[in-house]
Amino acid sequence: MARKLKKNVKVFIIIFLASLSICVFGVFYWGTPEPPDQELNRARMAxxxxxxxxxxxxxxxxxxxAENLYDSAMFYWKTENERFILSRNYTKSRTLAIRSEQQALVSPKIANLNTTDFINSLERDLAAVKRDTAQIKQLYSRLPIPTTINIKYTRGIILLREAELNLEQKNFKECRRKLELAKFDLLEVARYTKTLLNDYFSNLPMWKRWxxxxxxxxxRNQSYAIIVDKFAGKCFLFLSGKLQTAYPVELGKNWIGEKRYSGDKATPEGRYKITKKKDGRQTKYVKALLLNYPNDEDKQRFHxxxxxKTLPGYARIGGLIEIHGGGGKGVNWTDGCIAFADNDMDSLFRIVPVGCPVTILGSLQPLFEIIKNPKP
Amino acid sequence: MKIKLLSGIAIVGMALVFASCQKYPQAEVDAANAAVEAAKAAQANLYVASEFNALQDSLNTVLAAVEKEKSKLFKNYKDEVAKLTATSEMAKNVAANSVAKKEQMKQECTTTLGEIAVLMDANKEMLAKAPKGKEGKAAMEAIQADLTSIETQVGEVNNKFASDDIINALNQAKALKDKATSINTELTEVMVKTKRK
Structure with a gap:
């Protein structure tokens, strides 16, 4: 009897344990909360x-x-996973994952708006600075520019190239930074050049009159006349009011503006005449045509x-302004004279007589036309 | 017989419950995280950005998979451990690629600086031989100023290079080389013109 009872107890315990295991398994299996993996997957993909x-x-x-929300969602998921399996609650992690996905999904649209505007404006600005710089270069290369301005120009050109390289590499923000630095330097060069030229070209009506x-x-006199266009770097020979030929010429180093005093290396502007034809030992340039500089207007202005007191008392007006040979060097180099290539000088020397009018003026073209159609 | 069957069910049931406590692959997770951090330290996000983004995404994916497994009653990290190991390997490759790319850019920068030095020597030599007369003085002064400006900026490139700002150093070096080349062309033309005379 006792053995049977003992056996029944044993069976009962085993049945109880087996049932308990099944129940525990069932509770754990069906009672485990669903993890937020799908929401997090969607957020991560977005x-x-x-x-x-x-x-x-x-x-x-x-x-x-979105990335911060994703990290937080992962953090709460991990935290919940540390808890007892049946007491886990993934609601917070799930909510954060959904918010992360929403933020990630709107991001390309927001970025696209910003990117398109930024890149368009960057490309527009870069093209404008390059265009303006090319324009400056056309004028700039012919002007007497101080070293300080020249350094800014060189630095600006290098920065502009760096901006281009950054644009090619899609480093848009660095491109913008370099472009702004380039603009800063090049704008100063442009301002300097513009002021210089505007001042210079204010005499255009007078030059036209001359x-x-x-x-x-x-x-009227059926005679020769010479007109020197300083800005174009050209000398035009007329006969009876009709253009015969044009010669390239080189001028004083500081050719822009009027000649004010001896040694300023400027080529004078005004209406002059040839007073003497020099050749052989009379000139070091093989052939030369001496002009009557200073004329009355030059003297009046100098005095x-x-x-x-805009000039010191010891300043001298200077003289010995000639049209002479020795030119063709491609730069403005004289002390104020007008230099021709030797063969051009030979031909001019043969044609023009003493007394031939020589009008030296700043430009025959208005500045805007020069800027519109720059010549190399 | 009945008892044996019931005992078996009880043992299997208990074993299943305990099986759910399989060990979390902490070492592999740490290794993968460390490898990705190492790739970031190698500036992979700068030099091989798209590869680094892919790596970051892989790490996020595998960490989520590990966590998903951890959420289960019956955990089996076998696949995740393999993925974590693969991610660590991928991170090592990305770091190596970043180092290689950076090294390549450094080489390019050094080469460009060498080319600038050669151009500058040639420019200085031509400048010394250029016509000394007053005709070329202003132009030569301007070119000398440009050369000085380039030399100053070469110093800036070296500073950037030394401070590991390789991308900007290379771009500046390329821009300087362009300028040095344009001066070289200009001077060569002057020299040719001078020789003709």
Whole structure:
């Protein structure tokens, strides 16, 4: 009897344990909460997609937020996983994952708006600076520019190239930074050049008057006349008011503006005449045509400047301004004379007589026309 | 017989419950995280950005898979351990690629600086031989100023190079080389013109 009872107890315990195991298994199996893996997968894919489509310089705060929310969702998932399996609650992690996905999904649209505007404006600005720089270069290379401005120009050109390289590499923000630095330098060069030229070209009406008078007199007297266009670096020979030929010429180093005093290396502007034809030992340039500089207007202007003390009292007006040979060097190099290539000088020397009018003026063209159609 | 069957069920049931406590692959997770950090320290996000993004995504994917497994009643990390090992390997490759790319850019920068030095020597030599007369003085002064400016900026490139700012150092070096080349062309033309005379 006792043995049977003992056996029944044993069976009962085993049945109880087996049932308990099944129950525990059932409770754990069906009672384990669903993890937020699907929400996190979707969030992660949205973040990866956004990372691949958005340029690195334009990551919007929404994508950073999405990444932070994803990290938080993972953190809460891990925290819940540390708890007893049946008491885990993934709601917070799931909510954060959903928010992360939403932020990641809007990011490409936000970035696209910013990126498109930024890149368009960058490309526009870069093209404009390059165009302006090319324009400056056309004028700049012919002007007497101080070293300080020249250094800015060189630095600006190098920075502009760096900006281009950064644009090619899609380093848009660095491109913008370099472009702004380039603009800063090149704008100063442009301002300097513009001021210099605007001041210079304020005499255009007077130059036109001189030109018309010279041509009229040449036509009336059936004689030769020479007109030197300093800005174009050309000398035009007229006969009876009609253009015969044009020669390239080189001028004083500081050719822009009027000649004010001896040693300023400027080529004078005004209406002059050839006073002497020099050749052989009379000149070191093989052939030369001496001009009557200073004329009355030059003297008047010089004395006014001495009186106004814009020139020191010891300044001298200078002289010996000639049209001579020895040119063709491709730079403005004389002390104020007009230099021809030797063969051109030979031909001019043969043609023009003493007394031939020589009008030296700043330009025959207005500045805007020169800028519109720059010549190399 | 009945008793043996019931005992078996009880043992299997208890074994299944305990099986759910399989060990979390902490060492592999730490190794994968460390490998990705090492890739970041090698500036992979800068030099091989797309590879680094892919690596980061792989790490996130495998960490989520590990966590998913951890959430289960019956855990089996076998696949995740393999993926973590693969991610660690991938991170090592990405770091190596980043180092290689950086080294390549460093080489390019050094080569460009060498080319600039050669150009500058040639420019200085031509400048010394250029016509000394007053005709070329202003132009030569301007070129000398440009050369000085380039030399100053070569110093800036070296500083950037030394401070590991290789991308910017290389771009500046390329821009300087372009300028040095344009001066070289200009001077060569002057020399040719001078020789003709």
């Amino acid at each position: 973040i990866a997609e956004a990372r691949n489509t958005i340029e690195k310089d334009f990551i919007p705060s929404s994508l950073t937020d 030109y018309d008078q010279t041509i009229r007199e040449s036509a 006014s400047e001495i009186r106004a």
